[in-house]
Amino acid sequence: MRAEVVGIGTEILLGQIANSNAQWISERLAEIGVDVLHHQAVGDNVDRIADVFRLALSRADVVIATGGLGPTQDDVTREALAVALGLEFARHPEIEDFLREKFRSLGRSMPDINLVQADVPVGCRYIMPERGTAPGLVCEHEGKRLYVVPGVPAEMREMMHGTILPELGELAGPSALVSRVLRATGIPESKVAELLDDLFRASTNPSVAYLASSGEVKVRLSAKAASRADADELIRPLADEVERRLGAAVFTTGDEELEQAVGRLLKAAGKRVACAESLTGGGVAKRLTQSPGSSDYFLGSAVCYSEEAKHSVLGVSEETLEGPGVVSEECAREMAAGARRIFDADVAVGLTGAAGPESHGGAPPGQVWVALDAEDAQEARGFRAPGDREQVMRWSEQAALDLLRRYLQDLLRA
Amino acid sequence: MRAEVVGIGTEILLGQIANSNAQWISERLAEIGVDVLHHQAVGDNVDRIADVFRLALSRADVVIATGGLGPTQDDVTREALAVALGLEFARHPEIEDFLREKFRSLGRSMPDINLVQADVPVGCRYIMPERGTAPGLVCEHEGKRLYVVPGVPAEMREMMHGTILPELGELAGPSALVSRVLRATGIPESKVAELLDDLFRASTNPSVAYLASSGEVKVRLSAKAASRADADELIRPLADEVERRLGAAVFTTGDEELEQAVGRLLKAAGKRVACAESLTGGGVAKRLTQSPGSSDYFLGSAVCYSEEAKHSVLGVSEETLEGPGVVSEECAREMAAGARRIFDADVAVGLTGAAGPESHGGAPPGQVWVALDAEDAQEARGFRAPGDREQVMRWSEQAALDLLRRYLQDLLRA
Numbered sequence A, B: 001m002r003a004e005v006v007g008i009g010t011e012i013l014l015g016q017i018a019n020s021n022a023q024w025i026s027e028r029l030a031e032i033g034v035d036v037l038h039h040q041a042v043g044d045n046v047d048r049i050a051d052v053f054r055l056a057l058s059r060a061d062v063v064i065a066t067g068g069l070g071p072t073q074d075d076v077t078r079e080a081l082a083v084a085l086g087l088e089f090a091r092h093p094e095i096e097d098f099l100r101e102k103f104r105s106l107g108r109s110m111p112d113i114n115l116v117q118a119d120v121p122v123g124c125r126y127i128m129p130e131r132g133t134a135p136g137l138v139c140e141h142e143g144k145r146l147y148v149v150p151g152v153p154a155e156m157r158e159m160m161h162g163t164i165l166p167e168l169g170e171l172a173g174p175s176a177l178v179s180r181v182l183r184a185t186g187i188p189e190s191k192v193a194e195l196l197d198d199l200f201r202a203s204t205n206p207s208v209a210y211l212a213s214s215g216e217v218k219v220r221l222s223a224k225a226a227s228r229a230d231a232d233e234l235i236r237p238l239a240d241e242v243e244r245r246l247g248a249a250v251f252t253t254g255d256e257e258l259e260q261a262v263g264r265l266l267k268a269a270g271k272r273v274a275c276a277e278s279l280t281g282g283g284v285a286k287r288l289t290q291s292p293g294s295s296d297y298f299l300g301s302a303v304c305y306s307e308e309a310k311h312s313v314l315g316v317s318e319e320t321l322e323g324p325g326v327v328s329e330e331c332a333r334e335m336a337a338g339a340r341r342i343f344d345a346d347v348a349v350g351l352t353g354a355a356g357p358e359s360h361g362g363a364p365p366g367q368v369w370v371a372l373d374a375e376d377a378q379e380a381r382g383f384r385a386p387g388d389r390e391q392v393m394r395w396s397e398q399a400a401l402d403l404l405r406r407y408l409q410d411l412l413r414a
Helices: A020-031 A046-059 A077-085 A093-105 A112-118 A153-172 A189-202 A228-249 A258-269 A283-288 A307-312 A318-322 A329-343 A389-408 B020-031 B046-059 B077-085 B093-105 B112-118 B153-172 B189-202 B228-249 B258-269 B283-288 B307-312 B318-322 B329-343 B389-408
Strands: A002-008 A035-042 A062-066 A089-091 A119-121 A125-127 A136-141 A144-149 A176-184 A207-213 A216-225 A250-252 A273-277 A298-304 A347-353 A367-374 A377-384 B002-008 B035-042 B062-066 B089-091 B119-121 B125-127 B136-141 B144-149 B176-184 B207-213 B216-225 B250-252 B273-277 B298-304 B347-353 B367-374 B377-384
Touching (some): A002 A020, A020 A035, A020 A153, A020 A176, A035 A046, A035 B046, A046 A077, A046 A144, A062 A153, A077 A136, A077 A144, A089 A093, A093 A112, A112 A119, A136 A153, A144 A153, A176 A228, A216 A228, A228 A250, A273 A283, A273 A329, A283 B283, A298 A307, A307 B329, A318 A329, A329 A377, A347 A389, A377 A389, B002 B020, B002 B046, B046 B062, B046 B077, B046 B144, B062 B153, B077 B136, B077 B144, B093 B112, B125 B153, B144 B153, B176 B228, B189 B207, B189 B216, B189 B228, B216 B228, B228 B250, B250 B258, B258 B283, B258 B389, B273 B283, B283 B298, B298 B307, B298 B329, B307 B318, B318 B329, B329 B377, B347 B389, B367 B389, B377 B389
Parallel strands (some): A002 A035, A273 A298, B002 B035, B273 B298, B273 B347
Antiparallel strands (some): A035 B035, A089 A119, A136 A144, A207 A216, A298 B298, B176 B216, B176 B250, B347 B367, B367 B377
């Protein structure tokens, strides 16, 4: 089955927003084995949208379009649908009731302008919204199918998960593309490439691909087969082999971020963590608290940018501040120990360094020290992170989280 | 002049990468008054790329395509160009020399496979790369112009800035689109819409548009004129009027984030700030430390997730914790005062609340208190933030930063 993804909205063509819906939809379709052959984006113009619909329907079996379903004058996707497919619209009282109720529950009366969202092309289905007020539309046309959903990502995703992906999964029949991603950290991309080179060359189904970002390497294995179970079966031995070769560097074989893996391990160990951050400015704390339920294992972070705060809040010694300085192994270690003490934590990490672009405390931009402190372990790592300020911060966060992960997996000495 | 942006690469259609080049190019083209009417994305397939080129050239004056110029087998954009425009390629010795020299300077010998990058269609120009090894190509075809540049963002941008934007600026002639964005916070979108409704309806050049995100409303004014100066002249009175109507809610008329505006004001006032964060988990600190030089005004943040840490680190009283609880005006005020004390800051903000999805400390998800503490001002605000965990956090950060901004602009009592 061939699919095409259409983004509608002048703000996309002006570059004011990214067409992130296209990426998200494409990724989901790839997961269920639907081939996407084209993306198109077009502005809020009836004739041009209609042309884009016609072209997409001429070359794809399924078209998914996002945007232009709002109630205001610049939302013209409905009109374009009428032009492209020669459809008439009819008002649906049950959608009208739903809209009025939605506004009532928010304590507001519905502007008449919103009534247009109760209009559905004759002969087409609609998808009731949960979050928003715009129903999705499903039109069949000469054996092809066109889905039109709102451009607001959360509203689009709700309809993709609830209706479109299940329907397409059924249509696509017993054919599936399954991807598994292994994520590794604390290992350079070139080392991953070297370790996996023969697999990368030899294997086409599953295929092997890798993608590096600051402080992390993703290895993606994708297999196509008649069913998900068959594809899983193809992937399993290769995934095991990749995991074996990369060893302790692999922090997850599931779809989770490093901070989620750390949270999971903390929870399993019944341990509570604290941080002492300098160059990352709260970034480690921010990542550890992204997940609901993080209060089970996260106590707090002392973000101490100034030298005085490192001393007065975290208890970093004057000898360290005057001797090796704020960017040093000693400082990172004392910060970690200080965080463990003031938050009464089982384990703590400390981070200090020069994020750049200027040097800091006598250290060049990119120089970083991270340390871990627990009753049964003390550890520190120093390195020079590449890239700009943001990337140095990201590398530092990764290094501190990886230190935690290795401690929790009993790999620190490995 | 009408332009079209084409992204080439199967990884875009698989959703593995976002077509961020399309957004960036569109934004640059809008700035010089070139209208982008369509985006297309297509995979690494000769016939489909050729079709996409033909379609784009049939409806646009200028086409900018990115990707598929690498040396490996999956890079077929050159071949597609030959098919679509009926062109022959010829090897250019000066590019060959450049490539060999590039590899030599990296201490490597050039694989023969790279020689294909020295091939240029007969009758076309090329753009010499600085960063990468793939030259850009410039083909004229029946009065239209097609630029093909590498997909690596840095290499694409180098050619856009160095060659394409200057050429198109000249072609577009004395015509410019200028946008000015005013950003407001502490005001609901509906209130902005109400205050600006008549301007929105009456003005087409400059046009008025607004875009709301969690805790912020952007008002964008865009004017088209024969020159930048003329467009500026058109925008100025309208921008002044918008600013007058939105009053203290406008935090910037420049291109800066709320945290940058706060940083600028702190620097100007010679004041240093500290934070006490609970539900935002370090998010305010993270934002205040994004900019280089933030150590001039940012001292630190005590991220205290647990009740014990609020007491032991920040000195929140037991009466408050046992009485009104962790999500209360009192707690936010005591957190701010505690942060000001332990970091020895001129001004501090405290944030507490229930980020969700669960309720916390007896407060429902979304309930937030932010407070500011300075020698000459104490202030607190409570509200119920809409949305999911991430949005609640964002709203909370915005509210705390806005409290700081209003304090620094002497608007707290306004």
